[in-house]
Amino acid sequence: MRVLAITGFSVALLLFAAVEWASRREGSRVPSLGDVCGYLMRYEIGPVPIGRIGLFSFWWWVGWHFLAR
Template identity: 65%
Template sequence: MSASRLFVIGGFVLAFGLVALIEWASRREGSRIPSLGDVCAYVMQYEVGRMPVGRLGVFGFWWWVGWHFFAR
């Protein structure tokens, strides 16, 4: 296994670990950190006129993730 592959895998493990740590911290009693669900709910309610821009953004993000990680 090459060093660059190990570096990338380590970066993803670190990123997922940080997300898990922040989510854990957001669910403690009296925490002021919003959970991932709260952030998604806030983004999804954003509209410009009658256009649900937040929902389109979340849909576009999931499309991008699916295209780059699952369409191989």
Template identity: 60%
Template sequence: MSATRILVISGFAAAFVAFGVLEVLARRPGSRIPSFGDVCAYVMQYEVGRVPVGRIGVLGFWWWVGWHFFAR
């Protein structure tokens, strides 16, 4: 296995661990950190006129993730 691959896998693992720690901290009673669900709800309600820009953005993000990581 090459060093670049190990570095990339380690970076993704560190990002997942950081995300998990942040979510645990957000779910403590009295925490001021928003949970992932709260952030998603805030983004999804964003609209410009009658166009649901937040929902389109979230859909585009998941399309990008699927295209780059699962379509092989």
């Protein structure tokens, strides 16, 4: 089971790297990870910064599940 989890995370990391590489090519229409995060950080509904709250919540969840011991 542990090997399956490590393999899954490795595949996800390789996919992120491939998408980031594709976004850096000349004339690419694929947004980079920084562009996506920037768009999320600007998203608001009225005065509530929904994008910032969502991104913070995602990182809190990742930290709680994978980094806390």
